[in-house]
Amino acid sequence: MRRFFITTISIGIIFISLIMGYIFLFRNIPEGEKDKRRVFGATYMNMVNPFFTVVDDGIREIIEAQGDKLISFDPGNDQLKQLDQIQELINMHVDAIFLNPVDWQQVKPGLLSAKKARIPVINIDTPVYDIDLVDCLVMSDNVQAGKLLAEDLLQRKSSARIAIIDHLSAKSALDRVKGFSSIISEKNTYKIVARFSSDGNIEQALLGMENILKLRTQVDVAFATNDPSAMGVLAALEAVQLTGKVLVYGVDGAPYAKRMILEGKMTATVAQSPVEIGRTAAEMTYQLLKGKEIKRTILVPVFLIKAENVQQYGINGWQ
Amino acid sequence: MNNRKAIYILLSVIVLILAASIYRNHARVDTTLRFGVFTGSAWKVPNPTVYRLYDGLIADFRALHPEYYITYKSGIRVQDYSEQLAQDLLKGTEPDIYLILPEDFTTLASLGALSALDSLIENNFIDPGLFYENALTAGKMGNHQFALPFEIVPSLMFVNTTLLEKLQLEVPDFSWNWNDFYSYASQATKDENQDGIPESYGVENWSWLDAAYTNNELLFDAKGISALLNQEGVVDAINFYLQIADLTRNVVIPDFESGKVLFSPFTYSSYRTYKYYPYSIQRFGNFKWRALTMPKGPKGQNAGELKVLLVGVSKKSIKKVGVQEFLKHISTSDEAAYRILEYSQGLPAKKNILLSDRAKNIFEHHISGSEDPLDGKLLDTIIKESIVVPRFKKYNAALELASRYIEVEQVQSYSSLKNFLNKLNKTLDDYLKE
Numbered sequence: 044m045r046r047f048f049i050t051t052i053s054i055g056i057i058f059i060s061l062i063m064g065y066i067f068l069f070r071n072i073p074e075g076e077k078d079k080r081r082v083f084g085a086t087y088m089n090m091v092n093p094f095f096t097v098v099d100d101g102i103r104e105i106i107e108a109q110g111d112k113l114i115s116f117d118p119g120n121d122q123l124k125q126l127d128q129i130q131e132l133i134n135m136h137v138d139a140i141f142l143n144p145v146d147w148q149q150v151k152p153g154l155l156s157a158k159k160a161r162i163p164v165i166n167i168d169t170p171v172y173d174i175d176l177v178d179c180l181v182m183s184d185n186v187q188a189g190k191l192l193a194e195d196l197l198q199r200k201s202s203a204r205i206a207i208i209d210h211l212s213a214k215s216a217l218d219r220v221k222g223f224s225s226i227i228s229e230k231n232t233y234k235i236v237a238r239f240s241s242d243g244n245i246e247q248a249l250l251g252m253e254n255i256l257k258l259r260t261q262v263d264v265a266f267a268t269n270d271p272s273a274m275g276v277l278a279a280l281e282a283v284q285l286t287g288k289v290l291v292y293g294v295d296g297a298p299y300a301k302r303m304i305l306e307g308k309m310t311a312t313v314a315q316s317p318v319e320i321g322r323t324a325a326e327m328t329y330q331l332l333k334g335k336e337i338k339r340t341i342l343v344p345v346f347l348i349k350a351e352n353v354q355q356y357g358i359n360g361w362q
Numbered sequence: 363m364n365n366r367k368a369i370y371i372l373l374s375v376i377v378l379i380l381a382a383s384i385y386r387n388h389a390r391v392d393t394t395l396r397f398g399v400f401t402g403s404a405w406k407v408p409n410p411t412v413y414r415l416y417d418g419l420i421a422d423f424r425a426l427h428p429e430y431y432i433t434y435k436s437g438i439r440v441q442d443y444s445e446q447l448a449q450d451l452l453k454g455t456e457p458d459i460y461l462i463l464p465e466d467f468t469t470l471a472s473l474g475a476l477s478a479l480d481s482l483i484e485n486n487f488i489d490p491g492l493f494y495e496n497a498l499t500a501g502k503m504g505n506h507q508f509a510l511p512f513e514i515v516p517s518l519m520f521v522n523t524t525l526l527e528k529l530q531l532e533v534p535d536f537s538w539n540w541n542d543f544y545s546y547a548s549q550a551t552k553d554e555n556q557d558g559i560p561e562s563y564g565v566e567n568w569s570w571l572d573a574a575y576t577n578n579e580l581l582f583d584a585k586g587i588s589a590l591l592n593q594e595g596v597v598d599a600i601n602f603y604l605q606i607a608d609l610t611r612n613v614v615i616p617d618f619e620s621g622k623v624l625f626s627p628f629t630y631s632s633y634r635t636y637k638y639y640p641y642s643i644q645r646f647g648n649f650k651w652r653a654l655t656m657p658k659g660p661k662g663q664n665a666g667e668l669k670v671l672l673v674g675v676s677k678k679s680i681k682k683v684g685v686q687e688f689l690k691h692i693s694t695s696d697e698a699a700y701r702i703l704e705y706s707q708g709l710p711a712k713k714n715i716l717l718s719d720r721a722k723n724i725f726e727h728h729i730s731g732s733e734d735p736l737d738g739k740l741l742d743t744i745i746k747e748s749i750v751v752p753r754f755k756k757y758n759a760a761l762e763l764a765s766r767y768i769e770v771e772q773v774q775s776y777s778s779l780k781n782f783l784n785k786l787n788k789t790l791d792d793y794l795k796e
Binding site: 114303 | 645
């Protein structure tokens, strides 16, 4: 009986050793370990909006200058797809993840998975709700962006019926509305008469604005929380020959928005610098990987572009 | 029961559980098909509805074949897609079935990465007669069909109608020819203040390839063994291209977006994107414009190049039955064709779809302005008359070489254009045979 137990235990030990050996020899060796090149991942809310393509270019410029690699994903505004993409990047053992969340709250499982895998997350453009789960946040001063537009409105009109085109799942947009509202709420002649979420995209902004116009809501000002949404508003206005009769504000400083300002169709936009956001995010990541102390939040300044100064920034590119 | 017996029973149970679990996983893996796709559009225009297309195709298929699961890796941008596919091929982890960009087809087929589909056609599993004939040839290499057409885009000519009105010219007819085109272009190229910089221009971005294709000429034979640049139709096309280029010799032509240019060729996907709200506001928004057919040459039709996005099956896929069913569904079913029409920026490659009432409704959806959309019948004719360029291994390099000669070399230094093209043809022949 004793001999039988010894034999069974010996076979068990040999079997376990073989499995351990197999795992050790054939485990997936991370890309970075193979050729010592660092590999980074990025996932943005959507890349139909050229703003994120330019942020990506800024990150890529710094990373490729170091001889490293960036893998970028586009979840098409779908949080579940973005969570899959974060998991995919974790499985690839990337050195860090640049994250622009689709939904600032629902992205949390992805952040927890990255934390568990000890992969740093650099949050860009719009913050996540669970800010402690990211290593650094690089974004525009969004509250200030809203304030700049409200101050411009105050100079143009002493009273206004305003439609706000929001993006409820993006904190950046909520902050822009917060900044805007903080100025206009001081005056009782400015009324918010309509508000809807476009999710930051041109198609939903068009549909939302069409609905407002169909309901015959009197609107003098449309405040869109990004330039694609402002384009959707402009398309809805053009369809009913109202171009130029409603003040249209946006945020981004996209080349097409600057052209609309030059043509007198759009009132103003607050310029962000997506290249700068991208470059800064990449630089901070390298500092972090070197073990250096970095600031948790970096705000990139914004400024107003309107008809009077649009030529100064040019309409063919970003600032 | 003694101890030894108990241990044997325990071990047997463990082995059985392990075997059952392995079988279950294996069975699940066997019915899970991986579909290789990209985000955005193959045609360099924004496409916010691309996931609706893929998810819809999969949902329709699963409604018919619930025994299969289809997965895809989301988020790969179109510009990264070829590299990602190449890496997957190297690692042997490529999807079972995947989309193939036009420029990648020859490489994939010649590498042996694609499964030949000839038997599916021979066994009548897939009816080749369902596709536009020219689109089907895009997935052919040698005598074998390696891929099927998924989405197609024909070439169109955009005209700035604001400028046309200013010049007091009528909108050209859809059957217009090179002579008409030259007449419009020369009338539009105006330098009234004679400062050497015209105030308006005839055409921008119209190339010698557009000239050849609208004269129904190919530049190389299907196998990529010899160049065809000394053919009479190509000589005529390049001669005409040089006449058009002479209208603005030594002048930098602004792009169509500037509003100063009368004509510019674009693909159907640009029309689909920018003629409709809301993107119409983003590009070409400061003037009125519409799409026309391409002007035809003496031997040609009112149609240019047809670009084809293909779908092919990995040679390594072991899930042949499921993959073939999925391939058949996405390339030949009516439902898939309508989804392509609605959610992509291209057109389905299945014949007769564009002529249906359902297609008409889709075309009319979100139309901007008062102008009627290009109708299905016209698009159907353009597609049928378009040229699908045969691709071969050295295609890109040979084309680049030819373009450099034609666009940069001084054709005038030769006694005749024919002599110049004879010499160029020989150079290309030598290169192709190397």
